Amino acid sequence: EIVLTQSPDFQSVTPKEKVTITCRASQSIGSSLHWYQQKPDQSPKLLIKYASQSISGVPSRFSGSGSGTDFTLTINSLEAEDAATYYCHQSSSSPYTFGQGTKLEIK
Amino acid sequence: QVQLVQSGAEVKKPGASVKVSCKASGYTFTSYGISWVRQAPGQGLEWMGWISAYNGNTNYAQKLQGRVTMTTDTSTSTAYMELRSLRSDDTAVYYCARGGGGGYDLWGQGTLVTVSS
Secondary structure, three states, X not given: OOOEEEEOOEEEEOOOOOEEEEEEEOOOOOOOEEEEEEOOOOOXXXXXXXXXXXXXXXXOOEEXXXXXXXXXXXXXXXXXXXXXXXXXXXXXXXXXXXXXXEEEEEO | OXXXXXXXXXXXXXXXXXXXXXXXXXXXXXXXXXXXXXXXXXXXXXXXXEEEOXXXXXXXXXXHOOOEEEEEEOOOOEEEEEEOOOOHHHOEEEEEEEOOXXXXXXXXXXXXEEEXX
16 A cells, blocks of 8 residues: 655644645655645535646645655745645556645645 | 535444445436545545446555445445545545546535544
């Protein structure tokens, strides 16, 4: 089973700050890495697919990069509405595991 | 409107079974797979498996093998997830999501399944 390890687990940030969340896979997964945002009591929402592909309707301040084992989700100019937990997810090898999540708190 | 609508909350006793439905609308059901993901209270997301709505092929998480069955009814554009021999640690919100191997671009609202004696 591929283990995805996100860092940090928690981050407190101020509006307009740039945020970087990393996701490291226990073995190479190519570009089969996706990012989701989940707000309290809501279903997850797809932000980025296949490491760097943007999703229609998702603000352009969200971007993704990486391949192989190391991946990054970047949020430029953070907004208050970005307070949420962010998860990475791999679909390279079954079971299609998720990272443990990164909780963003807005100061 | 493109959406996935799930069945309502369930309370089950240990050892029982639960069957959660996920009705798709607004898109061609057989063009996408349906995946199931669960989330225990206060915890992260756990992938359970997926089913091809085109041909019914399934891929289950090994830890659930033998207890989970995913099916579809193409006549009603509905996917089902049945989990048997329920335990307390199966208490979770169960989500269906559109997609098989790639990013899941559409999610149901979630179904809370509580397992308690």
